Amino acid sequence: MSKLGLIIKREYLAKVRNRSFVIMTFLSPILMVGMVVLIAYLTKINDSETRVVGVLNESVFYSTDFGSTESMSFVIFEDVSLEQAKDSVINQNFYGLLYLPEGGTAEEVANSAFLYTKEAPISGVVDRLDGIFRDRLRQQRLLELGVTPAEFASIDTDFQLRTETFEGERNLKGLNELKAFIGGGFGYLIMMFIIIYGGFVMRSVIEEKTSRIIEVIISSVKPFQLMMGKIIGTSLAGLTQFAIWIFSASLLLFAIMSFMGLESQALESAAVMPGPGVSELSAMNPAGSEMQLYANELMRIPWVMLIFFFMVYFVLGYLIYSSIYAAIGAAVDNETDTQQFIFPIILPLMLAIYVGFFSVFGNPHGPIAVGFSLFPLTSPIVMLMRLPGGLGEGGVPIWQLVLSIFLLLVTFIGIVWLAAKIYRVGILMYGKKASYKELFKWLKY
Amino acid sequence: MNPILVADRVTKRYGTNFALNNVSLEIPSNSIYGLLGPNGAGKTTLIRIINQITYPDSGKILFGGEPLLPHHVSMIGYLPEERGLYKSMKVGEQALYLAQLKGLPKAEAKKRLLYWFERLQIGDWWNKKIQELSKGMAQKIQFIVTVLHEPKLLIFDEPFSGFDPINANIIKEEILHLKERGTSIIFSTHRMESVEEICEYIALLHNAEKILDGKLSDIKKEYKNNVFTVGMIAQKGDEILKELSERFQISASSYDPLESQVEFKVKLPSPDTGSFLKHLSSKGTVNSFVETIPSANDIFIKTVQSKSTHE
Numbered sequence: 091m092s093k094l095g096l097i098i099k100r101e102y103l104a105k106v107r108n109r110s111f112v113i114m115t116f117l118s119p120i121l122m123v124g125m126v127v128l129i130a131y132l133t134k135i136n137d138s139e140t141r142v143v144g145v146l147n148e149s150v151f152y153s154t155d156f157g158s159t160e161s162m163s164f165v166i167f168e169d170v171s172l173e174q175a176k177d178s179v180i181n182q183n184f185y186g187l188l189y190l191p192e193g194g195t196a197e198e199v200a201n202s203a204f205l206y207t208k209e210a211p212i213s214g215v216v217d218r219l220d221g222i223f224r225d226r227l228r229q230q231r232l233l234e235l236g237v238t239p240a241e242f243a244s245i246d247t248d249f250q251l252r253t254e255t256f257e258g259e260r261n262l263k264g265l266n267e268l269k270a271f272i273g274g275g276f277g278y279l280i281m282m283f284i285i286i287y288g289g290f291v292m293r294s295v296i297e298e299k300t301s302r303i304i305e306v307i308i309s310s311v312k313p314f315q316l317m318m319g320k321i322i323g324t325s326l327a328g329l330t331q332f333a334i335w336i337f338s339a340s341l342l343l344f345a346i347m348s349f350m351g352l353e354s355q356a357l358e359s360a361a362v363m364p365g366p367g368v369s370e371l372s373a374m375n376p377a378g379s380e381m382q383l384y385a386n387e388l389m390r391i392p393w394v395m396l397i398f399f400f401m402v403y404f405v406l407g408y409l410i411y412s413s414i415y416a417a418i419g420a421a422v423d424n425e426t427d428t429q430q431f432i433f434p435i436i437l438p439l440m441l442a443i444y445v446g447f448f449s450v451f452g453n454p455h456g457p458i459a460v461g462f463s464l465f466p467l468t469s470p471i472v473m474l475m476r477l478p479g480g481l482g483e484g485g486v487p488i489w490q491l492v493l494s495i496f497l498l499l500v501t502f503i504g505i506v507w508l509a510a511k512i513y514r515v516g517i518l519m520y521g522k523k524a525s526y527k528e529l530f531k532w533l534k535y
Numbered sequence: 536m537n538p539i540l541v542a543d544r545v546t547k548r549y550g551t552n553f554a555l556n557n558v559s560l561e562i563p564s565n566s567i568y569g570l571l572g573p574n575g576a577g578k579t580t581l582i583r584i585i586n587q588i589t590y591p592d593s594g595k596i597l598f599g600g601e602p603l604l605p606h607h608v609s610m611i612g613y614l615p616e617e618r619g620l621y622k623s624m625k626v627g628e629q630a631l632y633l634a635q636l637k638g639l640p641k642a643e644a645k646k647r648l649l650y651w652f653e654r655l656q657i658g659d660w661w662n663k664k665i666q667e668l669s670k671g672m673a674q675k676i677q678f679i680v681t682v683l684h685e686p687k688l689l690i691f692d693e694p695f696s697g698f699d700p701i702n703a704n705i706i707k708e709e710i711l712h713l714k715e716r717g718t719s720i721i722f723s724t725h726r727m728e729s730v731e732e733i734c735e736y737i738a739l740l741h742n743a744e745k746i747l748d749g750k751l752s753d754i755k756k757e758y759k760n761n762v763f764t765v766g767m768i769a770q771k772g773d774e775i776l777k778e779l780s781e782r783f784q785i786s787a788s789s790y791d792p793l794e795s796q797v798e799f800k801v802k803l804p805s806p807d808t809g810s811f812l813k814h815l816s817s818k819g820t821v822n823s824f825v826e827t828i829p830s831a832n833d834i835f836i837k838t839v840q841s842k843s844t845h846e
């Protein structure tokens with residue numbers, strides 16, 4: 091076996107046999123599924139809580155408008171003063187008291203109405219009450235204009251604009267978001283992987299320094315070989331872990347779903363991406379044909395292309411970042427000294443995720459999205475958010491993809507070269523507190 | 536015999552500091568070579584260059600007559616000053632890994648390991664983790680790992696620091712045994728007295744420069760300055776000492792009237808001791824007369840001093 095192969099094998103086994111790795115591998119899916127179930131459960135509780143609002147209506151209007159719903163119910167007070175009503179609302183621990191004073195017109199009443207609550211009211215309650223007044227007032231004015239309630243009801247429609255591309259393909263509302271969500275899932279995966287396994291690489295380097303074995307090893311192999319072996323071995327361990335997770339998580343999810351008989355819909359909406367996109371959208375548009383369209387669109391997302399480029403960006407992005415992590419590990423003597431160096435590398439990752447979610451979702455091909463998908467430290471995440479929209483016309487222009495990968499490759503070579511230099515010097519430095527200035531000096535050794 | 540290793544005007548700097556300045560050395564085959572000098576003299580840098588861990592800014596290294604190349608690492612065994620092993624890895628597995636990195640096939644490595652484990656009586660450690668072993672035990676493993684691939688050149692950086700006296704002795708014996716079987720050995724240390732007795736050749740490094748090298752016995756010959764330690768029995772020892780000190784440089788003198796024992800050191804003007812001994816014999820009975828050979832430490836200090844006065 092080649093030396094690199096030996097190193098990869100050792101690093102892999104050292105990682106995989108580690109007790110905490112084994113525990114994490116088997117505990118995580120349970121935690122993950124537990125979390126999903128918990129979220130689904132909490133969401134249900136949250137929805138089912140009914141808020142009781144007392145209504146003291148001294149006017150002649152709105153008397154029929156306060157109908158209870160699942161999330162809100164009303165208790166109508168009669169023949170009591172405002173103070174008495176307030177007291178009894180507090181005593182009975184109602185959510186609040188809506189007070190409608192006397193008034194000549196519905197409008198007058200609405201304008202002088204008040205909601206009293208213990209704390210600032212949540213927006214759901216206020217929106218609902220606003221809506222009651224708004225609907226009533228609108229109806230009132232329409233009546234004044236000569237529109238009957240029946241006519242009004244027939245006017246009120248649920249309308250959605252249908253859109254098409256110039257080629258005549260039907261577009262669906264929220265499809266860009268959905269696609270970005272899928273890409274975002276991939277991007278998020280890359281970020282998590284980099285942060286977790288980059289950290290492992292770093293700790294492994296520090297361990298070799300503190301156990302003083304490093305010089306024994308680099309008298310046999312090149313520091314670069316050791317660094318790459320470590321990065322590759324650790325990431326293979328990570329991939330193993332991911333594979334186990336995906337497999338066992340889906341197994342568990344399936345088991346729990348069939349065991350508890352929970353609606354898959356409820357689970358999905360709380361589950362990992364891209365689940366929420368799908369179920370939310372289908373919930374909004376329950377019509378079968380729409381669902382079919384979304385399903386078709388999902389099928390039309392170029393999965394093969396996406397997974398291929400996921401691999402490309404994943405490998406390059408991970409190698410760039412983990413070699414920086416390796417260099418950091420080499421530069422310090424113990425883990426507590428790493429903080430000052432870690433923040434600057436997590437920063438672009440966070441930036442990529444946030445820019446991705448806020449900017450790429452809205453407009454996958456806008457200038458910000460394009461810029462960040464070209465910039466090498468963010469492109470692995472941002473470009474993957476754009477790619478589900480397709481390549482070429484209507485999607486990511488080929489030149490952007492090529493340029494992005496080219497820049498990433500150049501950066502990869504540059505960063506690995508720099509990191510290897512720092513690594514080479516750093517692993518033999520003991521007791522020296524590394525500063526950025528010091529690191530810069532090492533580059534010239 | 537051809538030198539196993541030649542360093543030819545090797546220079547290495549870190550920033551503006553010289554770690555090695557134009558250092559040339561020849562390390563003869565099948566010898567024990569002491570690389571001596573205080574901390575920071577450049578010993579470790581030179582050793583790292585030989586191990587191709589770092590590279591010289593200028594100058595070259597020849598290994599067995601060939602320019603030093605990556606494949607030579609399999610012919611060198613190196614025990615660094617900063618040494619250790621993977622703490623959570625099992626002894627056998629770890630030794631196999633390190634041996635394979637040196638290019639040994641797995642089966643062969645295992646065979647040799649079993650031989651060494653037997654030899655140093657540590658056979659039952661194979662499945663123990665390093666963290667379960669004592670420091671002395673771990674160092675035996677470290678030694679085995681260093682010599683397992685039967686290198687032509689063995690380099691020990693501060694070899695006996697951290698070894699307890701018993702283990703240090705075992706290791707010393709093993710090193711001498713390896714030398715008998717044809718291995719060339721470099722000892723690098725700042726504790727010069729610790730290796731003096733086993734080194735045939737030495738080089739002294741100071742402030743990144745080589746200030747002295749050669750066969751230890753030759754160097755000592757060169758540096759001995761006709762100082763002799765004398766013991767004699769004489770009645771009027773104090774008078775004899777007084778008389779002698781008028782004619783010679785006398786130091787460390789003592790006289791015990793009860794035993795009539797006189798002891799002193801004398802520096803003679805020439806290596807010829809005949810007339811001086813005759814003179815002494817006329818005064819009493821000489822019962823010891825030994826030439827004082829300077830230690831490597833003395834030589835080092837002397838050389839450094841003479842260097843700095845020249846400058």
